[in-house]
Amino acid sequence: MSEPLDPTPIGGVVDDRPRALGLGRLVMAVYWLFGAWTAATAVVDILDHESEPWGPSILALVAGCVYLVAAAALTHNGRRMRLVGWSAIGTTLVAPVILWILGLGLPEVRAARSAWTGLGEDYYFLPLAVSAIGLVWMWWSNPRRIVELAEQVDRPARMRRR
Numbered sequence: 001m002s003e004p005l006d007p008t009p010i011g012g013v014v015d016d017r018p019r020a021l022g023l024g025r026l027v028m029a030v031y032w033l034f035g036a037w038t039a040a041t042a043v044v045d046i047l048d049h050e051s052e053p054w055g056p057s058i059l060a061l062v063a064g065c066v067y068l069v070a071a072a073a074l075t076h077n078g079r080r081m082r083l084v085g086w087s088a089i090g091t092t093l094v095a096p097v098i099l100w101i102l103g104l105g106l107p108e109v110r111a112a113r114s115a116w117t118g119l120g121e122d123y124y125f126l127p128l129a130v131s132a133i134g135l136v137w138m139w140w141s142n143p144r145r146i147v148e149l150a151e152q153v154d155r156p157a158r159m160r161r162r
Contacts, residue, residue, distance in 0.1 A: 027137045031071035034130050038115040038123065039064025045113060056112030063115040063127075066091050070134055077141065085138055092131040096120055 042060035049057065066088050073085030096116040103110035103117060113122050120127035139145070 024137070024141065027133060028071060028075050030130060031067060031074055031134060034126065035064055035067030035071050037064075038067055038127075042114075056109075056114060056117075059112065059116070060114035063092075063095070066095075067115070067127075067130070074134065074137065082138070082142075085134075089131055089134040089138060092116075092127065093135065096127055096131075 039061060042057060042064050045060060046054065046057040070085055070088035070092060073081045073088060077085075096119050099109060099114070099116045100119045110118055115123050115127040119125060
């Protein structure tokens with residue numbers, strides 16, 4: 001049998017934060033599953049449609065990768081990864097709208113199968129729903145906002161003591 005690893009990292013800093021449970025895990029799972037689904041569908045489309053142009057299929061693969069990056073950012077939830085998460089989720093909200101507007105004038109953009117074309121109608125409009133859930137979760141789970149709310153609740157109690 002192997003001995004248990006020492007939980008104290010180099011420098012003596014220990015992360016005592018609890019693991020994310022409940023709704024946070026559900027949001028992460030939704031992002032991981034949706035990212036894997038869109039990326040796998042794009043890879044199948046690339047391999048299946050060899051004679052067609054690769055542009056729309058590559059766009060679909062980029063969409064899947066952006067959802068996977070957002071999933072990694074939601075899972076990690078560090079300061080830098082939150083910036084990556086905001087960027088990725090912002091992209092997943094803006095890209096479908098831009099491609100939908102482009103699709104009004106260019107039918108070939110509308111014909112491409114992607115999570116972002118036609119506001120995600122090929123994926124039952126889940127791309128926008130998942131992006132909205134991610135946006136709300138990023139705002140809701142912001143550590144600064146949580147601390148500010150806790151301080152506002154704590155301040156009146158301190159004033160009463162004096």
